[in-house]
Amino acid sequence: ETLSLRVKAMTENAAKIADFLAGHPKIESISYPFHPSHPQYELAKRQMGGGSTLVALTPKGGKQAAFALADALAIIAISNNLGDAKSIISHPATTTHQRFTPEEKVEMDITEGLLRLSVGLEDADDLIADLSFGLDQV
Numbered sequence: 001e002t003l004s005l006r007v008k009a010m011t012e013n014a015a016k017i018a019d020f021l022a023g024h025p026k027i028e029s030i031s032y033p034f035h036p037s038h039p040q041y042e043l044a045k046r047q048m049g050g051g052s053t054l055v056a057l058t059p060k061g062g063k064q065a066a067f068a069l070a071d072a073l074a075i076i077a078i079s080n081n082l083g084d085a086k087s088i089i090s091h092p093a094t095t096t097h098q099r100f101t102p103e104e105k106v107e108m109d110i111t112e113g114l115l116r117l118s119v120g121l122e123d124a125d126d127l128i129a130d131l132s133f134g135l136d137q138v
Helices: 003-022 041-047 062-072 102-107 124-136
Strands: 027-031 054-059 088-090 115-118
Touching (some): 003 027
Antiparallel strands (some): 027 054
16 A cells, blocks of 8 residues: 555665766765666666666676675665665675676676665665765775
């Protein structure tokens, strides 16, 4: 009964986080459909009612930086689940996509530094502070 309300709040949080990450000097790239840097931004705006609850991010420094960031987070939990009310971060190359060959991973843009953030219902400013602290550890 509350799914639409939860997804709306989570999507709003994700958009704020995408904006923060896109401007951070320790972030190599982000992928979020409603961020102007996304190659299909205009298409997403026409076809989607919201930008998604997921943000893909790649910190500068590859797998070591990705693990350091994820390990430093206090609010955002490390897990393979997506779509929870709690924010979760995962490393697809060693979890959900671990069985793919290196060539298949390249084809899917699954790099060693890629993290997938499933944004939850926590306060967006708290999540940004958590990510900011984590990035300071990278």
